Amino acid sequence: MDKQDLFEAFFSVIVHGNGKEIADFFNEQLNMGKKSEKDLKFLIQSLQLYRQNDMVYEHKEIFKTFIELARKELEKI
Amino acid sequence: MKTPKERIIFDNLSREFNGYSREDAIESLEEQEIFNPSEQAIYDELYELEELDWLDEKARFEEMFDGNMFLVIGTCGLWHGNVAAGKVITSWNELMQGFKDCEYFKFWDENGHLFMSGAHHDGTNCFEIKQLTEKGASMWKNWEYGLCTRKINELSLREIHQKLFTTNAYSKIPHFAHRFYGCPKVENIYEKEAS
Numbered sequence: 001m002d003k004q005d006l007f008e009a010f011f012s013v014i015v016h017g018n019g020k021e022i023a024d025f026f027n028e029q030l031n032m033g034k035k036s037e038k039d040l041k042f043l044i045q046s047l048q049l050y051r052q053n054d055m056v057y058e059h060k061e062i063f064k065t066f067i068e069l070a071r072k073e074l075e076k077i
Numbered sequence: 078m079k080t081p082k083e084r085i086i087f088d089n090l091s092r093e094f095n096g097y098s099r100e101d102a103i104e105s106l107e108e109q110e111i112f113n114p115s116e117q118a119i120y121d122e123l124y125e126l127e128e129l130d131w132l133d134e135k136a137r138f139e140e141m142f143d144g145n146m147f148l149v150i151g152t153c154g155l156w157h158g159n160v161a162a163g164k165v166i167t168s169w170n171e172l173m174q175g176f177k178d179c180e181y182f183k184f185w186d187e188n189g190h191l192f193m194s195g196a197h198h199d200g201t202n203c204f205e206i207k208q209l210t211e212k213g214a215s216m217w218k219n220w221e222y223g224l225c226t227r228k229i230n231e232l233s234l235r236e237i238h239q240k241l242f243t244t245n246a247y248s249k250i251p252h253f254a255h256r257f258y259g260c261p262k263v264e265n266i267y268e269k270e271a272s
Binding site for chain 2: 053054055056057058060
């Protein structure tokens, strides 16, 4: 999945998904314990950019939470 | 009773082709020495006229931004309703990132206040745009880096946006219609109240 695909997927789930769908999507993206350092760094960068671009306050909070989770995963490596 | 007059800057949201009619398209084609145009040629010309207006307004907005910092605050229409949204921007491209799914737009000025709406398949995004003053821009940058007073640093993104937006020392209305079209700064419509 390249950066653009990732953005499209985030956009779709954030805008159209309910709480569970958003959580499932994020967990799948994080794929706890299975992502490489490179994958997680790419994910964090993408999320930061998307958080910056999104205008909806609720969405920014979701991204913030997910960035923190991804950072914790990164620390474990 | 008075209500602010809507000075339309661009609108293909509540009117087709930014208000151009078939007759306008035919007249425009005749000026290009194209007579008895086909239906397709008329529609193509309507799209062309709308596109030219869009590009003109885009250029005006770019002139307005010109390195200045603006704050847009409003609501985004999502599948489950309208939700609060806001962003600090410095360019047309940044503004349009928040409207990337929108196909139809309306920009208008009410007594110097600048508004925009954009429609997409789930709903409509509606925003007001204000320019941050030097003091406001400085506060925004300091808040981002946690360099304000503790009380200000502890504000959420939404709260700092609200503070900047509602305090005259931190933001000002752009007066777009006055600046670019020479309209009066204040223009109201007066209606007689029902007795």
